[in-house]
Amino acid sequence: MPDITxxxxxxxEGSSCFRFGTDADGNGYIAVNGQEDRYLTxxxxxxxxxxxxxxxxxxxxxx
Numbered sequence: 001m002p003d004i005t006x007x008x009x010x011x012x013e014g015s016s017c018f019r020f021g022t023d024a025d026g027n028g029y030i031a032v033n034g035q036e037d038r039y040l041t042x043x044x045x046x047x048x049x050x051x052x053x054x055x056x057x058x059x060x061x062x063x
Contacts, residue, residue: 002027009033020047 004021006029011017017033028047031039042050053059 004029004036004039006031006036 002023002025004023006019006021009017009019011033019029019031019033019036021029021031021036021039022044023029026044027041028044029039029041030047031037040047
């Protein structure tokens, strides 16, 4: 398992808590709080784009 530095959990009201992390190689990680051993990973830029698009409403149709 890579050496991931996890941020404090991000929790929205009434939903799951997520954690964001990074490693020394420039990768970004997203995991459900408490399940950090099962993470999604990609470059920091790719995850930044994903989060920006979600915040812009581009995934609202999935809800």
